[in-house]
Amino acid sequence: MAMFRWRVDTPAKLEYFRQEFSILANVQIRLAREENTIMPVRYSMPFSVVAFIKCGLRFLLDNLFRKILHYYKVNHMQLAINSYRVINGIIALARRENAKITPADIQFCYTISQQVPRPKKSRSKKEKDDEEEILVIEGIEVDQDVFVKFDVLINDEHEVIGPDNTEFAGSFVNVPHKHKHGKKIKTMLRLGIAELLEELGAEDDDGVLVTLVPKNGAGAVTIGGVKIEFDS
Structure with missing residues (x-):
């Protein structure tokens, strides 16, 4: 002011x-x-x-x-x-x-859906044991003094989002910090998705549809991008 x-x-x-x-x-x-x-x-x-x-x-x-x-x-x-x-x-x-x-x-307007390509598909059991498939929500910038939560859903790249073909991958939560008014933090969210892809029958797909659903504080957070990588 x-x-x-x-x-x-x-x-x-x-x-x-x-x-x-x-x-x-x-x-x-x-x-x-x-x-x-x-x-x-x-x-x-x-x-x-x-x-x-x-x-x-x-x-x-x-x-x-x-x-x-x-x-x-x-x-x-x-x-x-x-x-x-x-x-x-x-x-x-x-x-x-x-x-x-x-x-x-x-809120529906704030819900973000994006096709995310997979670097590898149709992996063998040994490959899955050696490397975990990770969904990365990167560049999350959020006000420290605001309670923020959004859910992450994934589903088959060819399907319309619905309760029968969507899997809950996890949530991002920012708990407000006292005496941090106006300050922002930048972070990321990493979620293992190998088992979810098996349940969806999407292991052979070139990509998956990722949807971010805001639950609280949608106006206080921005997202840099979404990608899939492998972590050994």
Whole structure:
């Protein structure tokens, strides 16, 4: 907020800010102090100044906006600028088209499916014993102070995703770290998939379809890529 602090650093500027962004007169506003946290407390809730100036945040909060925060279990102070813009854009589009959009619809858009080639196929039992086939989700960049979870599913490259032809490979989970606000970590997820391919009958396939399904904090994580490699 530092670059916009001058917009709200006196009582007169706060009052002008209230009028500029149509904040109701019965809502008390003040500039946050250093000891304040990003978490809401009784009778008080923090909002970023930049969210109003650059991201289109307005009161009263749209119902879909509130549902999205609840659905992903995320604090609005943890949203990136672009996340605000995407959500507000969805809200504006839904209003213009008179469309009913739910958080589940948005999650479907965030679900990522990708065909991933296999370096080797039709391996012998000895080859499987010597080398484990590993699915690698690389370049995972996540906010340290946000709870993030996504599931990894794989299925036959020729099949449409469904409960009868999809195997759960594992999950990525980031547990929030206190006092790490705004900091990001970069990591990867490695999952053995040899047995799953056998169950799918996909050992002779040139590749597999990998699907990442967000469960929490979808707006706080980015993925660099997905590949398969072998580990002895």
